[in-house]
Amino acid sequence: xxxxxxxxxxxxxxxxxxxxxxxxxxxxxxxxxxxxxxxxxxxxxxxxxxxxxxxxxxxxxxxxxxxxxxxxxxxxxxxxxxxxxxxxxxxxxxxxxxxxxxxxxxxxxxxxxxxxxxxxxxxxxxxxxxxxxxxxxxxxxxxxxxxxxxxxxxxxxxxxxxxxxxxxxxxxxxxxxxxxxxxxxxxxxxxxxxxx
Amino acid sequence: xxxxxxxxxxxxxxxxxxxxxxxxxxxxxxxxxxxxxxxxxxxxxxxxxxxxxxxxxxxxxxxxxxxxxx
Numbered sequence: 001x002x003x004x005x006x007x008x009x010x011x012x013x014x015x016x017x018x019x020x021x022x023x024x025x026x027x028x029x030x031x032x033x034x035x036x037x038x039x040x041x042x043x044x045x046x047x048x049x050x051x052x053x054x055x056x057x058x059x060x061x062x063x064x065x066x067x068x069x070x071x072x073x074x075x076x077x078x079x080x081x082x083x084x085x086x087x088x089x090x091x092x093x094x095x096x097x098x099x100x101x102x103x104x105x106x107x108x109x110x111x112x113x114x115x116x117x118x119x120x121x122x123x124x125x126x127x128x129x130x131x132x133x134x135x136x137x138x139x140x141x142x143x144x145x146x147x148x149x150x151x152x153x154x155x156x157x158x159x160x161x162x163x164x165x166x167x168x169x170x171x172x173x174x175x176x177x178x179x180x181x182x183x184x185x186x187x188x189x190x191x192x193x194x195x196x
Numbered sequence: 197x198x199x200x201x202x203x204x205x206x207x208x209x210x211x212x213x214x215x216x217x218x219x220x221x222x223x224x225x226x227x228x229x230x231x232x233x234x235x236x237x238x239x240x241x242x243x244x245x246x247x248x249x250x251x252x253x254x255x256x257x258x259x260x261x262x263x264x265x266x
Contacts (some may be wrong), residue, residue, distance in 0.1 A: 010243035035231045083229065102235075107263060111238065133231065133238040136252075140234070142217060143250035150249065 002158040003151055003167060017153055017161045021145050025165070032169050035137075038082055039130040042123065049087060050120035053078040057089040057119075068145035069101050069110040077101075078119075085113075087123065100126040142166045216245065216253040225259060236262070 010018065022029065042049070056078035065077040067088065075088035084103040091098045099115035100122060114125040145165045149158045221235055222242075223230035236242035237252065244252045 031230070052205075084232075102232065104226065104228060104232075106225070113235075129238060130235070133235045135236050137231065137234045139250065140252045143246075143252070144218075146249040147247075147251050 004163040009099070010160070010164075013156060014158060014161050015047075017149055017156075017158050018164060020152060021148060021161060021165050022168075024148055025141070026143060028144075029169055029172070030175065032137065034133075036134055036170070037072070039127060039134060042081060042130070043127045044122045046120055046127065050118075050123055051080050053087050053089060053098060053119040054096075055096075057091070057157045067101065067103070069099070069112050070114055074103060075099060083127075086182050087169065088178050089119075092117075119182075138166060138170055141169060214256055216247075216255045217259065219252055219254065222254040224260060226262075 005014075012158075036153060056076070065072050067077060067086075069075050069088075073090060075090050077086040078089050078098070079087040081087055081100065086101055086103075088099050088101045094133070095117065097115060097117055098119040100113040102111045102113060103109075113129070114122045116122045116125075141164075142162055145162045146159075149156075149161060217225065219230050219233050223233045226233065233242065234256070237244050242254060243258045244254050247253050
């Protein structure tokens with residue numbers, strides 16, 4: 001997506017509308033880049049995380065790291081991927097099976113997202129789906145901004161503002177302050193943490 | 197001293213139940229980050245509908261179904 005204001009400067013109204021949208025959707029502007037960066041980090045570290053999971057699977061596991069997933073089986077947490085999301089393993093007769101499991105606190109359940117016998121492949125499937133989920137988020141965010149602008153400035157064509165907002169949200173980097181305070185990604189920003 | 201007539205409390209009608217929630221509201225109700233809600237939508241585990249401008253809305257019935265599936 002190219003900058004919609006590249007060839008023609010924003011009008012005064014577009015400037016004002018953009019400012020209001022940025023204020024109104026400040027949380028999205030903070031959360032989206034942080035989540036995108038977490039996905040990018042996983043993509044970059046697939047081999048490293050898979051190796052960590054293989055090592056964890058080869059070790060004897062401690063009871064506190066055992067969770068009961070929605071398939072009725074017990075899984076051992078291997079690596080923290082994101083907040084409430086873990087790469088897990090369970091022993092099978094000829095090695096180990098791996099799964100990405102998300103804990104849903106409200107339901108008290110552990111949902112399996114991806115599973116397989118190769119930790120790297122499981123992770124790749126998971127990160128691929130995360131990319132698609134980010135795309136759903138982007139589309140919804142754009143729609144929310146359009147709705148906000150239509151309500152706030154009825155009858156005005158502010159499509160360039162909505163485009164600029166989406167571009168800002170999807171391409172801006174996470175600030176240093178954000179990456180420190182945003183617990184969601186903090187756990188795995190400095191390498192891979194293996195569960196003991 | 198004048199007797200104050202007892203006032204009878206009028207029965208209040210409860211506000212009508214919401215039919216659908218925004219992603220943010222759904223995330224709050226489920227107690228998860230909203231990226232998790234987008235993940236559920238993308239994974240086909242949570243059905244949504246689209247409002248004007250394409251904004252996603254989560255029907256109340258779908259949220260209840262998700263919470264009851266376990």
